[in-house]
Amino acid sequence: MTQEFTWDDAEDIGILLSQKHPELDPLAVRFTDLHRYVTELAEFKDDPKQSNEGKLEAIQMAWHEEFLDRTQG
Numbered sequence: 001m002t003q004e005f006t007w008d009d010a011e012d013i014g015i016l017l018s019q020k021h022p023e024l025d026p027l028a029v030r031f032t033d034l035h036r037y038v039t040e041l042a043e044f045k046d047d048p049k050q051s052n053e054g055k056l057e058a059i060q061m062a063w064h065e066e067f068l069d070r071t072q073g
Contacts, residue, residue, distance in 0.1 A: 006046035007038075007055040014062025016041055018070065026063040031056045 005012050017026070017037055029037070034056050039048045 003043055004045040005041070005043050007051050007059075010055070010058035010062045013038055013041065013044070013059050014064075014066050016043060017059070017063045018066035022070065024067075026060050026067050029060065031060075034060055 003012070005016075014026075020041070021037065026034075031053070035048070035051055038044055038051075038056075038059060
């Protein structure tokens with residue numbers, strides 16, 4: 001069974017985004033694009049309108065950690 005994620009699953013979403021967009025530096029992604037990337041994930045099952053800056057920032061930082069692990073490994 002596929003896991004379903006919400007805005008509160010920042011670490012899991014960060015991992016998925018790192019896998020889906022390995023070429024992107026998460027700190028260079030605008031929040032409008034980040035919001036779109038998250039809501040386009042098949043595993044994401046939350047209300048797109050329930051995001052806020054804090055949740056997007058948490059996802060961005062989790063994605064950034066994955067990015068650093070991969071690029072500085």
